[in-house]
Amino acid sequence: xxxxxxPIAMAGYLLFQACxxxxxxxxxxxxxxxxxxxxxxxxxxxxxxxxxIGAIAAVSPNKIIIQPENNDSLTGQGTVTFSxxxxxxxxxxxxxxxxxxxxxxxxxxxxCNLAQFxxxxxxxxxxxxxxxxxxxxxxxxxxxxxxxxxxxxxxAKTCQLEKVNQVGDAAYWExxxxxxxVLVHDVAFTITTNVGHNEVQSREMxxxxxxxxxNNP
Numbered sequence: 001x002x003x004x005x006x007p008i009a010m011a012g013y014l015l016f017q018a019c020x021x022x023x024x025x026x027x028x029x030x031x032x033x034x035x036x037x038x039x040x041x042x043x044x045x046x047x048x049x050x051x052x053i054g055a056i057a058a059v060s061p062n063k064i065i066i067q068p069e070n071n072d073s074l075t076g077q078g079t080v081t082f083s084x085x086x087x088x089x090x091x092x093x094x095x096x097x098x099x100x101x102x103x104x105x106x107x108x109x110x111x112c113n114l115a116q117f118x119x120x121x122x123x124x125x126x127x128x129x130x131x132x133x134x135x136x137x138x139x140x141x142x143x144x145x146x147x148x149x150x151x152x153x154x155x156a157k158t159c160q161l162e163k164v165n166q167v168g169d170a171a172y173w174e175x176x177x178x179x180x181x182v183l184v185h186d187v188a189f190t191i192t193t194n195v196g197h198n199e200v201q202s203r204e205m206x207x208x209x210x211x212x213x214x215n216n217p
Contacts, residue, residue, distance in 0.1 A: 025166040026207055028214040034185040041109035045080040047213060053082045056208045081105035104209055105192040112188035114170060121161050121172040121181050167210060173203055180206035
């Protein structure tokens with residue numbers, strides 16, 4: 001099970017706060033069907049095309065790599081990551097040079113009303129829920145469960161959540177994970193991003209993906 005954290009410097013965070021433009025309205029189209037979100041919670045890759053991801057990432061669709069992950073053992077929710085070459089390389093250790101990739105994903109689709117959503121994301125309550133779920137997951141070996149719980153407990157010390165206006169019925173931007181949590185018609189889902197340390201770009205790409213989902217009948 002992989003957990004990736006993309007930390008940002010506090011100076012970058014303060015600059016982001018100072019320069020962040022007003023949020024643009026992103027609402028479901030007349031053809032949007034929330035039932036389609038729920039029907040594909042196990043296979044979120046079915047919700048969007050590589051052409052749409054390519055348009056968001058400004059790359060050719062044939063460069064998009066689809067990486068579905070196993071369902072969460074407790075919730076049954078699936079995760080998909082769409083990745084593409086960033087156009088440069090990174091050095092691993094002192095011997096290996098590999099291509100760097102950017103990515104955006106969809107995860108954690110499930111029923112949720114407005115009160116539950118706000119309670120979850122106004123503070124770090126969702127992190128406590130994650131810790132509780134790992135403690136209950138009997139399918140995880142004890143050492144892995146303990147490592148997961150330690151990870152979430154450490155992450156809670158740096159996690160910050162900001163309300164995003166005019167996106168769905170409610171939305172919150174999570175830092176430093178660079179994830180957008182969205183509620184629409186009593187269904188919640190999360191957009192994850194990994195496009196480097198430019199948080200303005202990450203947030204904008206996440207909102208673009210929400211817009212694409214809202215306009216894909």
